[in-house]
Amino acid sequence: MAKPKVFVIYYSTYGHVHTLAQSVMKGVSKSGDVDVEMYQFAETLPDDILEKMHAVPKPNVPIIDVDKISEADGVLIGFPTRFGTAPAQVKAFFDATGKLWSSGALVGKCAGLFFATGSQHGGQESTVYSFLPHLAHHGMIYVPLGYPSPYMFENDSVIGGSAWGAGTVAGSDGSLQPNYKELDIAEIQGEKFASVVAKLATVSSNKDQKVAAGGVPEADAVPKESAVEHNTAVEPSANAKPAAEIAPTNPPAPASKNPIRRLINKLKNAL
Numbered sequence: 001m002a003k004p005k006v007f008v009i010y011y012s013t014y015g016h017v018h019t020l021a022q023s024v025m026k027g028v029s030k031s032g033d034v035d036v037e038m039y040q041f042a043e044t045l046p047d048d049i050l051e052k053m054h055a056v057p058k059p060n061v062p063i064i065d066v067d068k069i070s071e072a073d074g075v076l077i078g079f080p081t082r083f084g085t086a087p088a089q090v091k092a093f094f095d096a097t098g099k100l101w102s103s104g105a106l107v108g109k110c111a112g113l114f115f116a117t118g119s120q121h122g123g124q125e126s127t128v129y130s131f132l133p134h135l136a137h138h139g140m141i142y143v144p145l146g147y148p149s150p151y152m153f154e155n156d157s158v159i160g161g162s163a164w165g166a167g168t169v170a171g172s173d174g175s176l177q178p179n180y181k182e183l184d185i186a187e188i189q190g191e192k193f194a195s196v197v198a199k200l201a202t203v204s205s206n207k208d209q210k211v212a213a214g215g216v217p218e219a220d221a222v223p224k225e226s227a228v229e230h231n232t233a234v235e236p237s238a239n240a241k242p243a244a245e246i247a248p249t250n251p252p253a254p255a256s257k258n259p260i261r262r263l264i265n266k267l268k269n270a271l
């Protein structure tokens, strides 16, 4: 079986997010269970504006293409904040993904986020959660970071990032560089994310093998606890109406054809 693929995709004007992305890549590569590729979002600002902003030259990293992103099993997306939200460059990319949305091409794929702000309180968390609707509308699985690093509990120095993802604080003039604690957190994020993507891929592959062998995949079997939902196998109460009188209420679509159901089953099996 081919290894699942993780894409690390970032946008960076001054290089801070690119540096974080390299640590994220390192973490993803660590397990060896997934293949990893790095991309950057296309620039949308004209050169003269970038020059006035003192933007640094873009490194030689391929530009992500709208169709390409659907080849990944998981994407780790990084960007600097713009007024507490994602930059237009990332938004422009997602605004061009209508075709992927209508075909459900990203449904069930994992996504994690990492970020940079100029100042400590410049919107690290708002930058992430104002981006979550993009993932939700695509039916993607947001994989948060949680608190896997002791550095995340320190209060005596400025450390970017949070339970929402790795982060760095660039300084209002961009003079700070990601410190070793922030880079360590970014590496851990990559590693943890890769393990989630690998687990989900194993579940999917086991299920496909069962179907190929002609068996009913467990994930598609109606679970016992959903008996209530299906109005079956429930002890009748004293006031219960005969089954024939119960109006059918929104019978669920066949499990194997419903992407949300498949997603829930995948998660159940992964836990």
Ligand SMILES: Cc1cc2nc3c(=O)[nH]c(=O)nc-3n(C[C@H](O)[C@H](O)[C@H](O)COP(=O)(O)O)c2cc1C
Binding pocket: 011, 012, 013, 014, 015, 016, 017, 018, 079, 080, 081, 082, 083, 084, 085, 116, 117, 118, 119, 120, 121, 122, 123, 170, 174
């Ligand atoms: C138009 C614009 C808006 C910005 N808005 C914020 C902001 O709301 N909060 C903040 O802390 N930094 C803000 N910044 C600073 C950037 O987030 C900072 O330069 C960036 O995180 C550095 O990352 P990079 O080197 O990868 O580009 C803004 C910068 C620009 C150019």
